[in-house]
Amino acid sequence: MPDYKLGGWNVVGALARSAIFSNVLFVDGDYGSNDNPGDLPNLACASISGAVAKAGRGDVIYVRPKMTAASAQSYYLDNITVPITLPNLSILGCGADVDRPYLGPAIKTTVAANTTPVLTIKASSFVTEGMEWTGTSQTGDISVIYLSNDGTLAQTAGFVARNCTIRNVKGHAAGTGGGIHFETPIFAKVQNCLFKDNLASIVMRSTYAAINTILIENCSFNGANTTRDVDIYSTADAGTGILIKDCNFNDALPNHGVLNRFLYLSAGISGMISHCKFAATSATGDTLLAANGALGYVPTTVFTVGCTYESSTEASAFITR
């Protein structure tokens, strides 16, 4: 087989995925049944958890949007756990169009008290694309996507969320809340995702080990500022390789009442915030992202490069430490 290269690198991602891709399962909330084998669209499972129960390592689960509700969007009601025995699992939403995420498959918890994450992941290399993972707007110490990582019973290295919408998650960052909650992010990617009205959108801890490489790229953090407390939050006491790149922090500075920042990154981690835009007005770019920054708490070990805001006086509007 010839080598195919991308900027000098072999396209190892494609080839590696080809080696581990095994079976395909289908979920159709309108016409499926969990008694079906799930291996064909017309014999689809009714729920994602039903498909996960039938899945093996490296399987891909396609999810059809539910369309039978009278409203514009109807939800799957489900709680899913991906056990450590199912690495390389993918859950892919089949939206009417990938550029119209509102019409993609949306999923909420079945638990009225909102005490269980919609998706709990314990396996490595999990991928989700084109899904809407939704909270119920209820308060509580809860996340929607929870990534366990104790190094023994749960190892969630290699998580990827791409083209997903994650919204209405009201679990607070200080506990186990957050749109995506990492116990310890290791080689994780969050790309092209839309976050809306979350008290905390992405939460990172270092419960098992130090943070080891996370890329948050091309994401948009939206919602009324009173519904948001912090968009990206870290309590990790150590970690390297945090890259927050080309993200938009929209609407206004979060103002729910506790942290009230776009970013709150703990001391002890290192990385870079690159070419992000912040919906905030200031007369000066000084110390907007700094140890006690007005827009974000950012330690000096996390560099801020090319980040901008709305300047009321300066032409450049670049944030400087």
Place this chain on the structure above:
Amino acid sequence: MLIIIKGKPRMGRTRSEIETNLRKEWGCSRLTPEQTDKCKFVEKRTEARWIDQDIINIAHKIKRG
């Protein structure tokens, strides 16, 4: 007795085949038709059965080494 029938799976062996057939069955799939064409392009050149979307989106940058 378990009878194993060898042959092409109905939905296809590669991601582009699965996505194309899924659009026929459901009227929707994960990739747009344009992305599916790019996926097929990368599959032919890499002999991979599954191409991640981030590779598909930069298919035009993939060159023979």
